[in-house]
Amino acid sequence: MQHDIEALDPANDWPTGSWSDGRYLYLAQNGSGADDGVYAYDLATGERVEEREFELDGSNRAPRGIWADGTTAWVSDSGQDKLFAYDLATGERVEERDMALARRNRDARGIWAGDGVMWVLDGGKDSLFAYDLATGEFLAEYELADANSDPHGVWPDEVTVWVSDHGAKRLFAYRLPPPPAEPQDETEALERVVDEEFAEPGRVGNNSPRGIWSDGAVMYIADENDNKVYSYNMPDGIDARLASLTLEGVEIGEFDPMRRAYEGTVAAGVTSTTVGAVAAQDGATVAIDPADADAEADGHQVALTGVDEIAVTVTSAEGSRERVYRVAVSTAGPPPSCLRGAVSVGFSLVAYEGGSVDDLVACAERRHVTALYALEDGAWVSHIVGAPDFVNAPFRALFADGVPALHPLVVRSEGPATPAPPAPAVTEPFAACLRGEVAAGFSLVVYGGGSVDDFDACAERLGVTAVYVLVEGEWVSYILAAPDFVNARFRALFADGVPAGTPLVVRGEGP
Incomplete structure (x- = not known):
């Protein structure tokens, strides 16, 4: 519990949805007046970062969730039938990227996107809706568990989706369904994964859990009532992150366990590299492609001639998660x-x-x-x-x-x-x-x-x-x-x- 943001800004007194790029945590604010907006905090220090913040549109007055792709931020509204789109850097509206919601999805709450799908919680239907991120087309509706009757925040990895609940004061966990190939007429129930749920929030005073976000190691949960963001350790067994990645003679910049794609520049005269990859958790396995070119030498050797990518795959200790880090290899200078x-x-x-x-x-x-x-x-x-x-x-x-x-x-x-x-x-x-x-x-x-x-x-x-x-x-x-x-x-x-x-x-x- 070393990553709590102990005190949000006094004006950020009704936090709802949350999203982070790994450096800044963005929190939607649903105040009682006309002060709705998006606040930003440095994840490492908890300090407010006002230059990253932006105000919301005049009709976006019931913000419940936020997600961004690094360029565009979408904000849900429980009183509107769409997701509002904003330029993440400037806060300007990008109306052409607004996303219309299905008629049944009129109480939109937490949102999250990945693998081309926008996931939108609904507090009226207690469901999770799926939309095509590129076209906005409705894809499917999935029912939450009966006990998950007051959903607010949502965050998935590639295997599980977690949903915060105000009444139950916990995070429910479900198997993340595969994106449907075409729109589905029938509503399916999500498969609950009790072993991966977070029951701690209600035990430590996190009684009004709202927006949630994780970097794979820590789960951050904003609380609506006590002006604080709580943090909880993710289970070690499902951690498929790398702690470090190095390629001898190849510059990839600063490594970040959350970042999976890198551009590697090969130094002049370098024709092979030793790949060093260490998993964040004991018991996780690491596989490197291409295969070791010299089994007798120390470390994993990769001959760079004809190689345009090096891939490092981490599998979690309990085997359900897999994360692939890719380094696109290019030479510094002529081929x-x-x-x-x-x-x-x-x-x-x-x-x-x-x-x-x-x-x-x-x-x-x-x-x-x-x-x-x-x-x-x-x-x-x-x-x-x-x-x-x-x-x-x-x-x-x-x-x-x-x-x-x-x-x-x-x-x-x-x-x-x-x-x-x-x-x-x-x-x-x-x-x-x-x-x-x-x-x-x-x-x-x-x-x-x-x-x-x-x-x-x-x-x-x-x-x-x-x-x-x-x-x-x-x-x-x-x-x-x-x-x-x-x-x-x-x-x-x-x-x-x-x-x-x-x-x-x-x-x-x-x-």
Whole structure:
């Protein structure tokens, strides 16, 4: 009971419905005069936060419940046939988002929405009504238990819905029904779950329970008569929250157990991450997808190549609740495919997708490249990553207008090695079978794709006498007009043809 808000503002003397975004608790006020509105309190301190508050419409004078999606807030009214919509940030009316209620639902009280359904309590029919949140269409009506004859507040998780009751001075619990696929004509009775009910309110002076809300760990119950919000621990066995979530080398921002979706930014050079996920309660289980990529290493390892989401599923100790936390994975900077080809420890031959020198350097750092080399008129021009500007000035001058698409480069890496990432297919035909100038001596080129025999004919036409490709740091050669055994390894390497975009070093005898 460490989370009570001991004293509401004196003007907030008739609190009704409640809702929270996890930071602020919003309480609807149904005063005796024209002071109806929505008050806000800091959940951590209990202090009033006036800048988050707003007044209600002149016809919204019997507010009973409030719920918001983070942008729009809806407020019920026991004397009206609709839910009133407001901009949560400004308090301005958003009439086009008002929601008309069914004829039987004319004593609207607590409201809550989730999974596309707006749930609305009714104090006259002692029922829970369901509406399509997007269209406002009526879906179904569900009866409450006979003892739950004075309902006020409502809050569900994915399994149970709790309803406060003034007369019984407790929270009733029911199994949350699945949203119906189409409107239902018959009224069904909700299944009561006595084991999950809160009987404490009437025992501790919380005799007029109204709006309720929970973060999964604590249930908050506003009391209409004593100007206070009470708090109660949720049962440990149904707690499916994470206490902490970390991804090594991936920035997800501050973790909040209530927040289930995160955007993860992968730091430069990071190709795998260790996922740390700790359940809030002992006995709860945690499962991580993708599966552990290295069972021998400490922690759960995820190789990030080709991964766009990491999901962590927590199952409560008693097995009825499941909560999934998702991290959408994106890279900080260019994708690994900006350099085509595998990068081994030592030297490798790759092709760049094209862009500025700065883009190329950022791409190279992500693949653990420490130096880049381009051939110009038979001479090597280098760019050493991290070196002073004057060292790399010739390289930057050579590519002052940017590095062309599919430009071949030799790169050096001290590891770790990175395999060739998936890359878009080269579909645009080359003007010549070899892209790049073939000069006397050595040149760097890119092949347009085809069989080894096609490649042989292409090279011969352009005055090439020898071709070299780097495989795992080792040169594999193809010598034109040499006996078959000399070129056997090259032919075996490209038995299915030389892919379009393959970077090569060629030797020409010149004109």
